[in-house]
Amino acid sequence: MKSRLLAGAAAVALALLFTLGGVGRAAAAPPDSALLPLDQYTSEKGRELGRKYAEELRALASGIYHCIPWLEVQEHSLGFYRPKHLGGGDSRYLSMRAFIEQDASPDFARLTVANQAAAMYARYVAALLKRMARSQALTADPGVEGFTIILEWLKQSARAASDRPIHETVAVFIDKASALDFLAGRITPRALADRAQIRLWDGETSLENLRLTRLAEDDFVSTYKMKDYQLDPRVTCP
Amino acid sequence: MRRDRLHAFAIVTAALLTAACASSEEWATWKEHPSHFASGEHLAFSLRNRSGSTARVTREDIALARSQGWWGKPITVSTEQILEK
Numbered sequence: 146m147k148s149r150l151l152a153g154a155a156a157v158a159l160a161l162l163f164t165l166g167g168v169g170r171a172a173a174a175p176p177d178s179a180l181l182p183l184d185q186y187t188s189e190k191g192r193e194l195g196r197k198y199a200e201e202l203r204a205l206a207s208g209i210y211h212c213i214p215w216l217e218v219q220e221h222s223l224g225f226y227r228p229k230h231l232g233g234g235d236s237r238y239l240s241m242r243a244f245i246e247q248d249a250s251p252d253f254a255r256l257t258v259a260n261q262a263a264a265m266y267a268r269y270v271a272a273l274l275k276r277m278a279r280s281q282a283l284t285a286d287p288g289v290e291g292f293t294i295i296l297e298w299l300k301q302s303a304r305a306a307s308d309r310p311i312h313e314t315v316a317v318f319i320d321k322a323s324a325l326d327f328l329a330g331r332i333t334p335r336a337l338a339d340r341a342q343i344r345l346w347d348g349e350t351s352l353e354n355l356r357l358t359r360l361a362e363d364d365f366v367s368t369y370k371m372k373d374y375q376l377d378p379r380v381t382c383p
Numbered sequence: 384m385r386r387d388r389l390h391a392f393a394i395v396t397a398a399l400l401t402a403a404c405a406s407s408e409e410w411a412t413w414k415e416h417p418s419h420f421a422s423g424e425h426l427a428f429s430l431r432n433r434s435g436s437t438a439r440v441t442r443e444d445i446a447l448a449r450s451q452g453w454w455g456k457p458i459t460v461s462t463e464q465i466l467e468k
Contacts, residue, residue, distance in 0.1 A: 175442075187468050214445050219462075226466035240466055293466065297459055312459035346460040375439035 175210035177203065179241075181224030190235050194225040194288055201280040205241075208276055212382035213366060214374060215246040216269075228293055228318050230342070238318065239277050240293035245269070247298060254301035262315040262345050263357050265296050270317050270341075271327075271334060272366040278328055284321070291320040300347070311348045315355065318342040335360055 180202050186192035195202070202223050209216055222242035227235060245265065247253070253261060273294050278284050293316065300311040319327075323340040326332040332340075343355040376382065 181468065185468050191468065211442055214442050222462060224468075226462075226468060229465060229467055242462055295462070295465060299457075310457045312457045314460050316465050344465070348458040349460055351460070371440075373440045374445075375441050377442060 175206050175218075177206075178220045179206040179210075179218040179223045181221045181226070185221065186224070188227075188235050190288060191225045191227070191237050194237055194286070197286075198225075198280065198283050201283050205276055205279070207380075208382075209243070209273075211377055211380040213272075214371060217244045217246065218242070219244060222295070225289065226293060228291075230318070230344075236290045237288055238291040238293045239283070239289055240295070241273070241277070242295035242297070243269075243273075244312070245296055245298040249301055258313055258347050258352060259345065259355055261298075261313060262343070262355055263359060264361065264363075265298065265315055266317060266338065266343065266357060267334075267361040267363040268365050269296055270294055271337075274319065274324060275328065278324060284325060289321060291318060292324050293318050313348075314346040316344045316346075318344075 180199070181195060183192050183195050186195055206218055206223055209218055219242040222240070224240060225237040226240040228238055228240075253264070256264065274292055277292050277294075283289055295314060295316045297312040297314040300313050302311070304311075319337065319341045323332070323337060327334070327337040338357040338360055343357065345352040345355045
């Protein structure tokens, strides 16, 4: 009995040792796993864009990783995907999918799913679009036809501990002309939202396309400082 | 009979108006106090408590806390339904 307990304790201690050791050894750079691997592109056009702008994609992933640490860019989600709803042709949009980590909030939970999505749009889309369009070479490339930003967050609802978590998801598709007009200040955030295609899901259930009737001003991303967060000294956040 | 219908209509109208007002108020709350939807604080909190003292939290700590706090595959739309590789 005693030896069993000791063996169990040793196993826990070893696991802790490996875990803590892992913290110290972890590299400062985000893993490349955010990028869509070149061999997974289904067209040469997409693959060529992925190859050509690999460094820009890494810089984008790294900027989000360090400067917006509550956002988790999903594995293989950063790349030149083709939005399915565009139908024929091989229109490539610079795309990313990110999970938003946020504390449970009764105020947020009381919003309808559409209003939650509108709030997330207001908070993150312009900030991420600016980062995605930072490379002039990339935005000038005729092969890049737009931007897709997919945001998801944990649905706040009463559920049993054994239940699987449910995510709410909003996907925003912005053609390049509209994105560049917005970034150059030629159109307002309101006009950008009107031109964007916005789709919404509750778990796996597709809801109606979202038309933003209200658009809050939200500078959270540029002003919020996560308490006690220590930015890697080699990184500068805009 | 007609009075019953009017009664039901009044109840439905009142409910819709109440819902609309609540929605506007909730929206205003979000607009005016966006920072109280603090992001990532709970991750830092759990790390601080793990060590028993206030500590600086690095990005690697957050990644570790997130991986350890994962509690199952979420129900969500797949990327394949939205985008093609």
